[in-house]
Amino acid sequence: MRRDRRFFAGLVGVAAVVSYLIYTGISDTMVYYLTPAELLTRIEVSPETRDQGVKVSGMLVPGSYANSTDELLHTFVVEDPDDTSVRMAVEFRHPLPDTFDDSGEVEVEVVMQGRYRPDGVFEATEVLTKCGSRYEAMPEMPQQAGAGAGYGGLIG
Amino acid sequence: MIPALGEFALWIALPISIWGCVLAFLGGRWNRGDLVLSAERSTYAISILFIIASIGIIAAFMRDQFQYWYVYNYSSTNLHPFFKFAGLWAGQRGSLLFWGLNLSLFASLAVWMNRSRNRDLMPYMNGVLLAFIGFFISISLFVTPPFEQLGFTPADGRGLNPQLQNYWMTIHPPTMYVGFTSFNVPFAFAISALMVGRLDARWIQATRKWILTSWFFLTLAIIFGMRWAYEELGWGGFWFWDPVENASLLPWLVATAFLHSVMIQESRGMLKVWNMGLVLLTFLMTIFATFLTRSGLIESVHSFAQNLTIAWIFLGCMGITGAVCLVLIVWRYPVLVSERQFESALSRESAFLLNNLVLLGAAFAVIWGTMFPLLTEGLTGSKVAVGxxxxxxxxxxxxxxxxxxxxxxxxxxxxxxxxxxxxxxxxxxxxxxxxxxxxxxxxxxxxxxxxxxxxxxxxxxxxxxxxxxxxxxxxxxxxxxxxxxxxxxxxxxxxxxxxxxxxxxxxxxxxxxxxxxxFNREVRQSMVPGDSVAVDSPFGHEYVLTYQGLSTTLVPSMRQAIALFSVEKDGVPAGSITTQRQLNLAVSPPQPISEVGIRSTFVEDLYLILATVDDEVLLGSNEPEFQQATFQFQINPLVPWIxxxxxxxxxxxxxxxxxxxxxxxxxxxxxxxxxxxxxxxxxxxxxxxxxxx
Structure with missing residues (x-):
């Protein structure tokens, strides 16, 4: 069974290398994924976590978006999905994804990676938007305008 | 009329698939050529019925028949006919039908190519394929019906997501489906070889070219996807390790491993169990990928269809298929013993084996990284992100x-x-x-x-x-x-x-x-017409871009703000480049779309993004006071080499x-x-x- 032993030695060797890479990869790069409220609570409880990078997911507050054409800087406010009284201002200095829409006509969930600054602003280094009704996540039944009326009054 | 016919075709296809599947297995077991032949004709018949059903969907899109839920949600009257045609795979419901169409066509092709070869394997192979075809027909009839009607006819549809209104939409998804579905044929060959117990080189020969074909399409699809994501802002560049991207990589890695290790079996008669396992695993990975991308359990920028029912169905399908594979392999293990043994660690066999182990290791790492957040949340309750x-x-x-x-x-x-x-x-x-x-x-x-x-x-x-x-x-x-x-x-x-x-x-x-x-370079700058920006490339070239101004135009259902730059490369005028921000008015609310500007040379891309413009510009103003805008300039070295x-x-x-x-x-x-x-x-x-x- 010499062959089997060789084969398994190779298998174990590669498995060990891959496991090591995965283990160090996770411990080096993993970040916590929090809502704004969770982030603020965490910093309050253990202030030393303030400088750790985190991923935060919040709902975009309609009308809160502003930009300047003097420099590439986007500012907006997100609120906690569960507790809308918790809000967090965000700064972002890269181009935004196209689905970013603060008109309020669609609910936009913003997923940001970055750091919470001492001045209370979240400095995002990466912004992704998830915009439910835009994609097929939530296709909808059209509302019928008036009972029995099959046509008209429908917004696409 | 045509869509109704399409739905009718789907209803007929279901009993035929069950009938054919039963006949195929019985015919193989009892050695009854007539039953086997009848089952093979069922496969042909189902392909034709699937073609009719698909024409039904396309016709409904082309004729704006918004009384169909699927058409209403993925089309609108002003959608370009190209994208109406692409409606067949634009959403979950259509794409699962499209999957079935591809699968039935490949099954027919496999049956036809083997009409006078591998006759001992064919009944079971056809039976396995018909079982999967029946599975997809059932999904299209009972779980995600593409022909479901609303009961009334809306005046217009909701339109297709503007990000999908890109020419790649007509190329990338079908290539991916072709790659994915065609892996079902080698899988069916492997299962039939296990069932019959004919595990010599013949099934490998019959399978190898199929896998290479599937691999070819999957590779193309992945590269097309990379190119599309590279052009689309907000998808994170050509490769973002997004779950949807990872899902397509998994079967690719395993199939690549097989394409290599099969050579050891052919020339040295070794690794038979291993190769069998790889063929089966490749197919399981395609189901796993489908589960991943359609469940919505894992977050993705491509955020495709999300449907937990479908997720559980595919997970169940994967579990049952995996269990069957395992039982068959254990049952046939004695026949799968190697003819030879490894002689030295310094040999081609060992290099190939190492290649295989490393490819599978990569697949494992990708699965682990993709599933880790889900596992952690399930086990500890705290959410983490792995990117x-x-x-x-x-x-x-x-x-x-x-x-x-x-x-x-x-x-x-x-x-x-x-x-x-x-x-x-x-x-x-x-x-x-x-x-x-x-x-x-x-x-x-x-x-x-x-x-x-x-x-x-x-x-x-x-x-x-x-x-x-x-x-x-x-x-x-x-x-x-x-x-x-x-x-x-x-x-x-x-x-x-x-x-x-x-x-x-x-x-x-x-x-x-x-x-x-x-070696990427990146410069972000706010500019008014006349301003210049210099960007150095790592190859020593210097690009000077001079902002000429913004112009807005209104094309049907779209407002465009186009920024024009003149380019000087190493002091020599090198033409111009534009970048746009558009507002798609066909969807409600109107959606902005960025068109990046790309200027390629052999060694590097100049990549230009119009990041922000004054809102007035998108509302149609051409006034000079609103000409200031912010841009991001990138040099992406060697991207053309990809x-x-x-x-x-x-x-x-x-x-x-x-x-x-x-x-x-x-x-x-x-x-x-x-x-x-x-x-x-x-x-x-x-x-x-x-x-x-």
């Missing part, structure tokens, strides 16, 4: 090992490499490796992974070029041909081997393209796939073929190495 940094940290070293093996594998000797063999084949390539590293280092390249990628890449390219050169020279001498003719004949005589080498060249070029991102590499890979795979007697085979093990390889003295070089082929 591109993780995948890069794990997969770049793995990729470099694979790259090195790509050079070592083809030239190290079978069984046991002698010191002479090693010295003869590796002296020059290693010298090239070292000198490439030295030259790059003295040119100021300090990035360790980039240095390794380029020098190992140069090592691999040297080995391949030497192989081509030796083969051509030997052939030119023996057959008295000129170099060009000898080269063409050489490749033609063993397409699989030389095609494989060309694929390797493409992979090396592509890896160098990936490594280029270590696409060139992709072209080379496709060309190499096509050479390997080209029909005809392109593969000399070994006597006995594969049935026909020449006997010359069994002598250990290397006769003409092109033949001696043909065993690898």
């Amino acid at each position: 591109p940094p993780f995948f890069n940290q794990v997969n770049i070293p793995i990729g470099l090992i694979l790259l090195a093996l790509m050079g070592i594998g083809p030239v190290i000797a079978w069984r046991k490499a002698s010191a002479r063999n090693l010295k003869k084949n590796f002296l020059l390539p290693v010298a090239v490796l070292v000198s490439t590293a030295a030259v790059l280092f003295s040119a100021g390249v300090r990035h360790p992974y980039a240095l390794l990628t380029f020098s190992i890449g140069a090592f691999v390219l040297t080995i391949i070029v030497v192989e081509f050169w030796k083969g051509t020279r030997a052939r030119a001498r023996i057959e008295r041909e000129n170099a060009f003719t000898a080269f063409v004949h050489l490749v033609r005589r063993n397409r699989r081997r030389w095609g494989g080498y060309i694929v390797h060249v493409g992979v090396v070029v592509m890896f160098m393209g990936f490594a280029g991102s270590a 696409w060139y590499g992709g072209l080379v890979i496709a060309a190499g795979a096509l050479i390997g796939l080209w029909p005809g007697a392109g593969v000399p085979t070994r006597t006995g093990r594969l049935g026909t073929g020449s006997r010359r390889q069994d002598t250990s003295t290397p006769t003409p070089r092109s033949d001696a190495a043909a065993t690898l082929g």
